[in-house]
Amino acid sequence: MIAVIGGAGYIGSHTVKYLIQQGRKVVVFDNLSTGHREFVPSHIPFVNGDLANKNDLNQLFKSYPDIDTVIHFAAFAYVGESVQQPSKYYQNNVINTIYLLDSMLDHKVKNIVFSSTCATYGNSVVSPIKEDHPQIPINPYGRTKLMMEQIMEDYSHAYGLNYVALRYFNAAGADIECEIGEWHEPETHLIPLILDVAIGKSEAISVFGSDFDTPDGTCIRDYIHVADLADAHSRAVDYLLVNSDNLKLNLGNGEGYSVLDIIKTVEEVTGKSINKIMSEKRAGDPARLIGSAEKAKQILGWYPQLKLEDIITTSWLWHMKKFGGTK
Ligand SMILES: NC(=O)c1ccc[n+]([C@@H]2O[C@H](COP(=O)([O-])OP(=O)(O)OC[C@H]3O[C@@H](n4cnc5c(N)ncnc54)[C@H](O)[C@@H]3O)[C@@H](O)[C@H]2O)c1
Ligand SMILES: O=c1ccn([C@@H]2O[C@H](COP(=O)(O)OP(=O)(O)O[C@H]3O[C@H](CO)[C@H](O)[C@H](O)[C@H]3O)[C@@H](O)[C@H]2O)c(=O)[nH]1
Numbered sequence: 001m002i003a004v005i006g007g008a009g010y011i012g013s014h015t016v017k018y019l020i021q022q023g024r025k026v027v028v029f030d031n032l033s034t035g036h037r038e039f040v041p042s043h044i045p046f047v048n049g050d051l052a053n054k055n056d057l058n059q060l061f062k063s064y065p066d067i068d069t070v071i072h073f074a075a076f077a078y079v080g081e082s083v084q085q086p087s088k089y090y091q092n093n094v095i096n097t098i099y100l101l102d103s104m105l106d107h108k109v110k111n112i113v114f115s116s117t118c119a120t121y122g123n124s125v126v127s128p129i130k131e132d133h134p135q136i137p138i139n140p141y142g143r144t145k146l147m148m149e150q151i152m153e154d155y156s157h158a159y160g161l162n163y164v165a166l167r168y169f170n171a172a173g174a175d176i177e178c179e180i181g182e183w184h185e186p187e188t189h190l191i192p193l194i195l196d197v198a199i200g201k202s203e204a205i206s207v208f209g210s211d212f213d214t215p216d217g218t219c220i221r222d223y224i225h226v227a228d229l230a231d232a233h234s235r236a237v238d239y240l241l242v243n244s245d246n247l248k249l250n251l252g253n254g255e256g257y258s259v260l261d262i263i264k265t266v267e268e269v270t271g272k273s274i275n276k277i278m279s280e281k282r283a284g285d286p287a288r289l290i291g292s293a294e295k296a297k298q299i300l301g302w303y304p305q306l307k308l309e310d311i312i313t314t315s316w317l318w319h320m321k322k323f324g325g326t327k
Pocket of ligand 1 (some may be wrong): 271
């Protein structure tokens with residue numbers, strides 16, 4: 001059985017849906033701080049618990065003694081907020097994750113798939129980024145995730161923990177069947193915010209910075225469909241079940257798109273014109289993050305199936321269904 005921590009959130013719920021489709025046994029553990037109860041099907045075991053509460057964790061592993069693997073999505077994940085409120089990030093992303101690891105070991109659960117991030121690399125010195133690229137994060141969020149990679153490595157040496165750290169680039173897109181999608185409150189991510197303009201919910205998208213060292217001056221990111229991420233998690237679980245080993249893998253498309261590229265693609269897919277306001281840079285944003293996923297392909301046989309147009313199209317269908325259209 002797989003315990004999915006943070007399984008009511010954006011990436012977690014898409015992964016839960018995929019795992020269920022594969023016929024796997026799953027239990028979801030989530031405190032619903034940023035997740036949504038309705039994102040987890042009602043027939044799936046759901047524990048409303050908080051990582052900060054050791055009793056909640058103990059209860060999870062005691063109630064479901066056949067858990068052999070954990071997939072850990074639960075964290076705070078806003079780069080800008082982490083600069084303003086680092087304490088909140090170190091508490092939830094590091095300290096509470098240590099509670100999770102300790103509880104796993106108490107209950108003899110040794111396998112974990114961990115949500116890491118390209119934010120652990122900081123400013124890239126080579127592009128695309130491979131896994132051995134220096135990890136020098138430039139914001140507290142990225143530092144929390146790098147610390148957890150290092151802590152898991154220490155736990156592996158000392159206690160026999162096996163981990164796969166999946167360093168996602170920018171997760172985006174929605175369920176192909178449009179049942180679930182991206183829904184963060186407040187929303188800070190680029191694509192849903194542009195779609196808010198497309199449906200008339202907001203007037204314009206602010207473009208954070210126009211003098212980055214990139215061809216059009218705006219930030220470049222590598223957008224990866226959430227369904228592709230779900231598939232990678234499933235493969236990572238299989239890897240851990242047969243290998244007593246650790247992996248650190250990038251998950252990206254290997255293609256970079258600037259903020260202006262994304263706005264243009266949204267205009268093409270939706271047929272709506274998007275107003276933009278050139279604004280100040282956001283603290284903690286590196287200019288360019290593009291990942292090489294060659295290692296994930298070699299080891300897990302994983303490669304992304306969905307491209308930017310699929311990402312924007314599925315996001316658009318979900319966004320219209322969930323948030324409606326007034327324009
Ligand atoms: N969204 C991205 O582009 C992206 C990129 C790289 C890495 N990540 C990482 O992927 C993971 C999932 O991201 P997401 O966008 O789905 O976020 P999300 O906020 O939608 O999901 C996180 C889930 O964890 C739960 N949670 C948080 N703290 C908890 C706690 N203490 N106890 C129990 N549950 C708790 C929340 O309620 C939520 O359901 C995060 O770890 C994030 O850092 C995300
Ligand atoms: O209103 C906005 C929102 C975003 N952006 C820009 O769009 C790009 C993408 O921003 P997102 O907020 O959508 O995503 P991030 O790149 O900041 O963050 C994502 O990737 C990070 C890794 O860099 C983390 O893992 C994080 O969890 C995940 O949300 C950035 O250049 C950002 O400056 C804007 O111009 N205007």
